[in-house]
Amino acid sequence: MQEGAGEERVRTLTPFDLADALRPLTVTLRSIRSRLGEEAVHGLPEPLVVGGMPGWTPATALTGGAGMPALFATAHRRWGAAPHAAATLSWKSYCYWVAMPAVLSWAVARRVPLVSADNMLVRFSGAPGEALVQVGLRDVQLAVLPDDPLAQSPHPGVTVVGDEALLLKTLRTGLLDQHLDPLTERIREHVKVGRRTLLGSIASGIAYALVRGGPDVPGNVTDSAHTVLGALDLADLVDLVPGHAGETDVQRRTCCLAFTLPQPKVCSGCCLR
Structure with missing residues (x-):
């Protein structure tokens, strides 16, 4: 009787149940869209899991090098950017969208979706008003803490880690x-750009994702950002400072080279200011 009950439990854990495990993240992304507009989240599809859908390319095509020209060409068409600027600006966008689901899900639910290259799919767009790059998950793979209700799930997509430190280590392993x-190395094979500059965009992407999560992130957003950046050894690349109306601003210590565009742009948190 007990064995049969166990078999029934496995059978009833459907893909929908696992997709529902991302609900805290999905609710947060919808809140960001409502507060800040579609552009604030348009690099992430809804639903976030896009495995099996047409038109998506494995992110491993980028880490392997074959997909890099397409990413740079998309940035060149969008901004008319020189090769080194096209690389750094497309990288800045890519980092933000890849980091966003991982760090926001950690912040709001202590659930870390696996964002390794082999579990992510990408697609590019040079059209104005659309995200330069969109990223989605191939499958739902999550790391959770022992007290999470998902920790009792028998599904192989759920991994239980012992404590907060291991959860952050899991985030670092998948994201970095x-x-x-590996993607920073592919970029540097194509253009001359410093590793610190590229890491600066990862740090700012993480910080901006959490800041834009705003009221949906429990506790202090700055503390959450410092925790993640410290765990990833990126804390010296951005500063989080008080902004207007109690908001938090992100100040970079490196430059994404947007000022080199044919129509120069200096970002709000640029170190050149």
């Missing part, structure tokens, strides 16, 4: 070690 770090 298995995705963005």
Whole structure:
């Protein structure tokens, strides 16, 4: 009887149940859209899991190098950017969208979706008003803490880690070690740009994602950002400072090279200001 009950439990854990595990993140993204507009989240599709859908390219095509020309060409068409600027600006956008679901899900629910290159899909757009790059998950793979209700799930997509430190380590492994770090090397094979400049865009992407999460992030947003940036050894690349009306501003210590565009742009948090 008990064995049969166990089998029934496995059978009833459907893909929809796992997709529902992302509900805290989905609700947060919808709140950001409501407060800040579509552009604030348009690099992430809804639903976030796009595995099996047409028109998406594995992110491993980028980390392997084959997909890099398409990413740079999209940035060149969008802004008329020189090769090094096209690389750094497309990278800045890419980092933000890849980091956003991981750090926001950690902040609001202590659930970390795996954003390694082999679990993410991408697509590019040079059209004005659309995200330069969109990223989605191939499948729902989550790391959770022992007290999370999902910790009792028998599904192989759910991994239970022992404590907060291990959860942050899992975030770092998926986001940096298995995705963005290899991608920095591919970029530097194509253009001459410093590693610190590229890391600065990862740090600012993480900080901006949490700041834009705003009221949906429990506790102090600045503390959350410092926690994640410290765990990823990126804390010395951005400053979080008080802004207008009690908001938090992100100040970079590196430049994304937007000022080199044919129509120069100096970002709000640029170190050149």
